[in-house]
Every structure is written in structure tokens, then in C-alpha cells.
Amino acid sequence: MARASEQLPGDRSILAAEGVSKRFGALRVLEQVDFAVAAGEAVGIVGPNGAGKTTLLNVLAGAYAASAGTVRFRGANVTSSGAAERCRLGLARSHQVPRPFGGMTVFENTLVAASAGGGLRGATACERALDSLELCGMLRLANRRAESLGLLDRKRLELARALATGPTVLLLDEIGGGLTDAEADELVGAILGLRERGIALVWIEHLVHVLVRVVTRLVCMDAGRIIADGAPEAVMADAAVIDAYLGQGVA
Amino acid sequence: MSARAALAIRRWTPLSVAAVGTLAALAAALAFGPLFLDANALDRLTTLFIYVLLATMWNALAGYGGLVSVGQQAFFGIGAYAAIRLSSFGVGVYPALLLGGACAAALAYALSGFALRLRGGEFAIGMWVLAELLHLLVNLDRLIQGETGTSLIALNAFSPEHRRDYNYWLALASMGALVALVFALLRGRLGASVQAIRDNEEAAASLGVRVLATKRILFVVAGAGCGLAGTLYLATSISFQPATYFGVQWTAYMIFMALVGGLGTFEGPILGAIVFFLMESFFGATGIWYLVGLGATAVAFALYLPRGLWGTLEERFGLKLLPVGYRVAGAEGDGPARGRT
Numbered sequence: 078m079a080r081a082s083e084q085l086p087g088d089r090s091i092l093a094a095e096g097v098s099k100r101f102g103a104l105r106v107l108e109q110v111d112f113a114v115a116a117g118e119a120v121g122i123v124g125p126n127g128a129g130k131t132t133l134l135n136v137l138a139g140a141y142a143a144s145a146g147t148v149r150f151r152g153a154n155v156t157s158s159g160a161a162e163r164c165r166l167g168l169a170r171s172h173q174v175p176r177p178f179g180g181m182t183v184f185e186n187t188l189v190a191a192s193a194g195g196g197l198r199g200a201t202a203c204e205r206a207l208d209s210l211e212l213c214g215m216l217r218l219a220n221r222r223a224e225s226l227g228l229l230d231r232k233r234l235e236l237a238r239a240l241a242t243g244p245t246v247l248l249l250d251e252i253g254g255g256l257t258d259a260e261a262d263e264l265v266g267a268i269l270g271l272r273e274r275g276i277a278l279v280w281i282e283h284l285v286h287v288l289v290r291v292v293t294r295l296v297c298m299d300a301g302r303i304i305a306d307g308a309p310e311a312v313m314a315d316a317a318v319i320d321a322y323l324g325q326g327v328a
Numbered sequence: 329m330s331a332r333a334a335l336a337i338r339r340w341t342p343l344s345v346a347a348v349g350t351l352a353a354l355a356a357a358l359a360f361g362p363l364f365l366d367a368n369a370l371d372r373l374t375t376l377f378i379y380v381l382l383a384t385m386w387n388a389l390a391g392y393g394g395l396v397s398v399g400q401q402a403f404f405g406i407g408a409y410a411a412i413r414l415s416s417f418g419v420g421v422y423p424a425l426l427l428g429g430a431c432a433a434a435l436a437y438a439l440s441g442f443a444l445r446l447r448g449g450e451f452a453i454g455m456w457v458l459a460e461l462l463h464l465l466v467n468l469d470r471l472i473q474g475e476t477g478t479s480l481i482a483l484n485a486f487s488p489e490h491r492r493d494y495n496y497w498l499a500l501a502s503m504g505a506l507v508a509l510v511f512a513l514l515r516g517r518l519g520a521s522v523q524a525i526r527d528n529e530e531a532a533a534s535l536g537v538r539v540l541a542t543k544r545i546l547f548v549v550a551g552a553g554c555g556l557a558g559t560l561y562l563a564t565s566i567s568f569q570p571a572t573y574f575g576v577q578w579t580a581y582m583i584f585m586a587l588v589g590g591l592g593t594f595e596g597p598i599l600g601a602i603v604f605f606l607m608e609s610f611f612g613a614t615g616i617w618y619l620v621g622l623g624a625t626a627v628a629f630a631l632y633l634p635r636g637l638w639g640t641l642e643e644r645f646g647l648k649l650l651p652v653g654y655r656v657a658g659a660e661g662d663g664p665a666r667g668r669t
């Protein structure tokens with residue numbers, strides 16, 4: 078099995094997990110995971126339910142402290158820094174189960190991100206907030222209270238908010254589920270636009286056919302470990318991946 | 329792109345500019361109150377100002393910050409106690425009253441590291457426990473003579489007429505300054521951040537909000553406001569019994585005013601304070617029935633008008649006199665109404 082971390086010297090990676098483990102009590106959810114992303118790269122993560130994908134993202138973003146191992150971001154060891162600090166350094170994430178600020182408007186949701194995460198003030202922050210809403214096709218809903226949004230719009234808002242922080246690396250967790258083909262096309266278009274801006278992406282998604290339109294590298298996780306990492310076609314053809322993941326529905 | 333270019337951010341409306349102007353004019357006129365109001369009116373208004381201050385503080389904490397505290401009487405009591413202590417050390421009595429508010433703010437800062445790590449119900453009850461602890465500690469001070477209490481005797485250096493005027497001005501200035509401060513803070517970066525924390529603390533952190541530091545600012549300001557309210561109450565009553573000042577009824581009143589007026593709206597709790605003040609003025613002498621009435625009113629609001637008086641008006645008619653939020657002019661629903669489905 079070719080490991081991308083071997084092809085990718087540590088100094089080229091902008092975000093890296095080194096030997097990261099995560100336990101919840103006796104439950105071992107991540108086991109010695111090594112994972113690195115290069116600047117501007119787009120990596121997809123797939124794997125069966127409960128494989129530890131979201132947990133890895135939480136450890137990368139600082140929502141969970143790693144039980145063991147190191148997280149590096151932009152050359153600094155950020156293992157002990159919190160989520161807010163990592164965000165201000167340029168690491169943004171969306172949540173698999175959307176977490177809108179329900180009592181605030183859609184615009185205010187993105188404004189918080191632009192000012193707290195992006196460090197912007199006044200009119201500049203407002204511009205950034207509007208830009209990210211536009212990119213996610215949410216301008217129309219700017220004055221809506223976020224608690225009144227449906228699931229799809231909540232997911233769009235997750236993306237818009239993360240973008241408003243002005244990230245260099247964006248961690249996305251299942252933002253494509255439940256989309257129609259046309260909506261998926263729109264999402265892929267928006268995300269390709271982010272790639273053009275040089276934003277690196279880590280995208281967890283069960284919709285592999287959508288994922289491969291964007292990512293150039295695919296990682297498959299199972300039972301807290303990375304079982305394959307490489308070019309999408311190679312990973313999809315990997316026997317271990319077919320066995321652990323694709324076999325469930327595809328075979 | 330064209331849709332985007334047509335959008336503008338709107339925060340003030342002609343109505344809200346007029347409202348703020350009217351309020352400023354009203355405050356300025358009230359500053360001359362001692363020239364044209366009788367003694368009873370001055371006393372009653374001083375009480376009203378204290379209620380508006382308390383309601384605004386509790387609303388800032390709970391309505392905007394999601395910090396539902398059942399222990400704000402801790403600051404009310406400590407403010408008054410600190411004023412008495414400072415006065416006993418020879419500090420002038422009115423400076424001591426103001427410094428009492430500062431001491432309450434300092435206490436809030438000292439407690440924040442512990443208290444603000446608690447969440448939800450734990451925070452609410454934790455604050456109550458802290459208030460009870462502080463009550464016990466204050467009782468240990470010989471000066472206070474246990475539950476017998478003591479008096480701010482230095483106030484007797486002023487004639488009752490002068491004292492009434494000074495208390496009135498102090499209450500008006502404290503209320504004006506703190507309500508304006510909270511308004512400015514909520515309109516600024518802090519306002520959006522505390523609301524984000526209220527709605528989802530993890531998400532706020534994931535977007536770069538410094539959760540503890542942000543909550544702390546709100547907590548300290550609310551501590552200062554409740555502390556000042558306590559010193560103002562002391563200035564009007566002169567006597568200090570720990571059980572009165574550290575009584576949970578103060579927080580119950582704050583909750584009542586905020587809920588009846590409309591939690592999480594800036595205008596609501598001010599209106600709630602006026603309602604509470606009127607109920608007290610008319611029914612306060614009826615003792616137990618007054619308390620029953622307060623309880624029944626609170627329950628009725630919780631059941632039939634959960635958004636409170638102002639929250640309901642705001643929802644129905646899009647009234648916003650003191651807006652702390654943002655409207656995107658040109659986007660759907662940029663009219664007055666809140667975009668609810």
C-alpha cells in the first residue's frame with residue numbers, strides 16, 4: 078500500500094497529524110494515525126460509519142484533544158492549542174451535524190466567522206461575510222434566522238461560515254449528503270472555486286462520485302486507522318477498501 | 329454579481345435613530361428631575377432606575393450570552409457590602425458607593441475562571457451556591473454583626489433632601505452609563521460573539537471566537553451593573569442586612585423583568601422593569617398576594633407570550649428601537665419583520 082505521507086515530505090505539508098490516537102474511555106477511536114495535507118491540496122476521506130473520520134477531523138481542528146500524537150499546522154505544533162486559536166491561524170471546519178447560531182440571522186452567522194476567525198473589522202468583515210454567502214448561494218437568505226433553515230441550507234451555512242474565516246485549510250464533513258444532482262454540481266463548482274484560490278481541502282464524504290470530481294487524493298479509514306491513501310482510482314481499486322467500505326453497497 | 333452589488337448593510341433605521349434621540353432627550357430631561365419632581369416621585373424613579381439596570385444586566389447575560397445565572401444577588405450584595413467596608417475605612421460615602429460597583433466587577437473577574445467553565449444548569453446553580461457562600465463570608469465580618477446587619481451611617485452626613493437628589497442622580501447616571509455600555513458592547517464585535525456562544529459554544533470556538541474571554545467581559549460588566557444596583561439600593565435604604573441583599577429574590581425579579589419584557593431583545597427588559605415597577609407600586613403593599621401575582625404573571629407569560637411583551641411586538645410588527653443586529657438591505661426580508669418561517 079502506497080502511503081502518501083512517504084511521497085510528501087513533512088516540510089511540504091501545511092497540516093499534519095503524526096501518530097495521533099484518540100480514546101473515549103476504553104473506546105479506541107483513532108489508532109496511530111499519520112495524515113498530512115500539502116498546501117492547496119484536496120484530499121477526500123471515505124470509510125464506513127464509525128471509522129473515525131469525524132473524530133480525526135475533530136482532532137485536527139482542535140475540538141478534541143488528541144490522546145497521543147502531534148498535530149502540526151503551518152509549521153507550528155498546535156497539539157495543545159484550542160479550536161478557536163487554530164481557526165484564527167487559518168484552519169476552518171464544517172460540522173457533520175450542522176451547528177447554526179439559531180437566534181442570529183444567516184448574515185450574522187457568517188459575520189461572527191469573518192470577525193472572530195478572520196480577524197476583520199467593520200465594513201471589511203461585512204464584505205467577507207457577504208462574499209461567502211454569495212459563494213454558497215445563500216445571499217437571498219441573509220436576513221433569515223438560522224433556526225428557520227432546512228437541513229440543506231444549514232449545511233450551506235456551515236460552509237459559508239467556515240469560508241468567512243478566510244482559511245488556508247478547510248475541513249469539510251459530509252456537506253454533500255442529500256443533494257440532488259443539480260445541487261451537487263453547484264457544490265462541486267463552488268468547491269473547485271476554493272481550490273483555485275489555493276485553499277487546501279480535506280473533505281469527508283460518502284458520495285464518492287462527487288468527491289472524486291474535486292479531490293486528487295483519497296484516504297480510506299476503517300476502525301480508527303488509515304487503510305489506504307493515494308490516487309483516487311488506486312484507492313477505489315484497493316482490495317482492503319473494497320472489503321471494508323465499498324463492498325457494503327457497491328459489490 | 330449584480331445581486332451582490334445591490335446589497336448594503338443596514339443597522340440604523342430612521343425609527344431607531346429617532347428612538348435613541350428620544351431616549352437621550354428623556355435622560356437629559358430626567359437629569360433635571362430634582363428641580364421639578366416631588367420627593368416621592370424622585371424616590372420611586374430611583375427605584376425604577378435600579379430595576380432597569382438589573383433587568384438590562386440579567387438580559388445581557390442570559391438573553392444575549394446564554395449565561396443563565398441564579399446568583400446575580402452575589403454582586404448586588406457584595407457591591408453594598410464593599411461600600412460599607414470602604415466607608416468604614418474612611419472613603420467618602422458616595423465614592424465608596426461607586427467603588428462598590430467596581431468591587432463587584434473585580435469579584436466577577438475573580439470568579440469568572442471557575443464559574444464560566446460551568447455550563448447551562450451547572451452555571452445557574454453554581455452561581456447560586458457562590459452567592460450563598462459569599463453571604464456566609466460577609467456574615468463573618470464583625471462590622472456586619474451577622475444577620476442583624478449594619479447601616480451606612482456616613483450617609484447621615486447629608487440631609488435627607490440632598491441624599492434623595494444625589495441618590496437619584498447616581499441611579500440615573502449608573503443606569504444610563506451601563507445601559508449605554510451594554511448597548512455599545514452588544515452592537516460591537518462582542519455582541520455577535522456572545523450570541524454565537526449562546527447558540528452553540530463549540531461552533532463559536534470552531535470559528536475563532538475566544539469563548540472564555542468573551543464571556544468574561546459580559547460577566548464582569550453584568551457584575552459591575554448588579555453591584556452598582558446593590559450600592560444604589562443601599563444608598564436609598566441605608567441599612568444593610570445580608571439576608572436581604574444576598575436574597576435570591578433579586579435574581580427572581582431580574583428574571584421576571586427580562587421574561588415579561590422579552591429576553592434577548594434590548595428593549596424588552598427595560599419595558600419589563602417598568603411593568604414590574606408598576607406592579608410593585610400598585611400591589612406591593614398587598615404582601616403575599618403581590619408575590620402570588622408576580623408568580624402568576626410570570627407563568628402566564630411563559631405559557632402564552634414566551635417572547636415577552638417586546639419580543640411579541642418585534643415579531644408581529646418588526647419594531648426595533650434599539651437594534652443591535654444587522655439587516656442586509658436588498659436581500660429577502662430586509663423589511664422590518666424578522667424572517668421566520
Ligand SMILES: Nc1ncnc2c1ncn2[C@@H]1O[C@H](COP(=O)(O)OP(=O)(O)OP(=O)(O)O)[C@@H](O)[C@H]1O
Binds near residue numbers: 106124127129130
Ligand atoms: N464524543 C464521543 N464520545 C464517545 N464516543 C465517540 C465520540 N465521538 C465519536 N465517538 C465514537 O467514535 C467512533 C467513530 O466516530 P466518528 O464520528 O469519528 O465516525 P465517522 O467515521 O465520522 O462515522 P460516520 O460516517 O457515521 O460519520 C464511533 O464509534 C463513535 O461512537
Ligand SMILES: [Mg+2]
Binds near residue numbers: 130131173
Ligand atoms: Mg462522521
